[in-house]
Amino acid sequence: MTNDPPFLAVTMGDGAGVGPEVTVGALLAEETALACRPIVVGDAERLRRALRVRGERAEVAAVESVGDAVFAPGRINVVDLGLLPPDLPWGEVSPVAGDAAYHYVRVATELAVSGAVQGICTAPLNKEALRAGGHAFPGHTELLAHLTGTEEVSMMLSTPTVKVIHVTTHIGLIDAVARIEPGLVERTVRRGDDALRRSGVARPRIGVCAINPHAGENGLFGYGEEAAKITPAIERLHDAGIDARGPLPADTAFFLAGRGDYDLIVAMYHDQGHGPVKVLGIEAGVNITVGLPVIRTSVDHGTAFDIAGTGRAGVGSMIEALRQAAELSPSPPRK
Template sequence: MPLRFALTAGEPAGIGPDLSLLLSQQAQSHVLICIAAHSLLAERAALLKLSVDLIQVTPADWPSTPAPVGALYVWDTPLAAPCTPGILDARNGAYVLTTLTRAAEGCLKGDFAGMITAPVHKGVINEAGIAFSGHTEFLADLTQTEQVVMLLATEGLRVGLVTTHLPLRDVADAVTADTLTRVARILDHDLKHKFGIEQPRILACGLNPHAGEGGHLGREEIEIIEPTLASLRQEGLNLIGPLPADTLFTPKHLEHADAVLAMYHDQGLTVLKFLGFGRAVNVTLGLPIIRTSVDHGTALDLAGTGNIDSGSLHVALTTAYQMAESQQRATKG
């Protein structure tokens, strides 16, 4: 039986509405509800010369079958101000958060099996007077989740992050035994329960060059990372490392790995985006809901042009479907 998913169209002046409309041109295996302004989608479809039947739905009449090819289910969420492709308007900052809130609360209530998010523009939301640091933090607050983990994935590689958006000079202080423990446990748990991997094999990066070179290039490995990994292994986690990041990302090591645990943002994501930019997905682990997203930004200069690549959104959609199906099988089992 098809599951139901929410798709938030993101920043209205960006390519999120365009990407959402393009999904209508392909058959979906599950029910997909786009949470966006009906008027925005209609105007963008006309600009793109796309023939799309925008079918309005509400929580009172959720569909049970996927929309036919050429149609898109829309939960109308009105804009606060008219939108011109490529031109940001702070008046629509609250609208973006309303779409996210509707999707997340729908997931919590069981209306949706998961949510897929098109890109938002953090700057314009903050210009609207709303403190916003990103999807991940917003959804963590909304679901009252203390610790979340950013995971990016492309074909053949998954990378989880111990720290995310921090200045490099602050990273070493943020790699604590407590943080590493919580992140590793979440990564292991969600690989099992949301990806269906029975015993995940996780490679952990060192923080310093050559994983500290026995203490000559930093002592974080000796004093924090190695003891923490050893303790987690006693709990049954299959953790290998810490390994030097400059050699970990090679076929020899990755061949039998289910995920890599990187200590900071660019250590892991530079390699992943080199391998799969435009074909990668951003997954938020640790939440009580399934959330996936594209691996790119709003691309304001491309909005309304038709010159966009929808590859990442398709991967985000497929990943959300697979995660929900895996959870459903585990629940039935």
């Protein structure tokens, strides 16, 4: 007997961006229906408007709880928080939309922590709108850590070609270099190693990037950051039986990962990891928060205000985020 597909809470993101459009588009895809049982946390009327924008037809059914959801072709179940005005414009920063996006994530997290759903998949929110709405979080990663009471989490970007986990993310480059230290590097690698083992990789091969060009070139570049901040962590990881190698020049590390030498690359700061992944194509990328007590995946693109409301947003990344959330999530308990 096959396991039942997991229930997933799907947050529709910032209502002024492409989140509602990619949400409805992905939920109507046949592969999504086969992989999981999704329940949107969002605004039912905004989803209906997104369907009209995309030129698609479906029933958007408001439900009170996961238990009330009915899964059938052409039906989208939504826990309707009703926080958006009907005339909310597309493509503009809105404190109302930012506040609503926060509450979508809050409710989805409550559903996951309670066990009503087995995972969370998030459409993009807008950081400026989130802050304008009264919620000072740099992004989903930090917000979910706060909501679950998790002290430290990591961002992992997953593509068919390469997976990347970040030691630091949404801080300035100077602050990132100051924050990097052996304990943080070690904990990040351990979270990545654990995530890959749980996904079926028996002994992950992990490449750890340097901070400076050419890994510092034996002290020629930088001020000895590799020796002080990264090498001690790799030595401790080796002692623990984890196959972590480095510090590696970042340009070489990503080339080697692309040809299959590494299962995971550890990036030291945001753009070091995001740049190569986005060159591969945003449609292929999925953002996974590692270290939470719940499964969470997301698209690896933003709210795209410039095309919001036009029906031009691609749904491939959202479909892949739902697929990976379903793959990582346990089966629901049988009643």
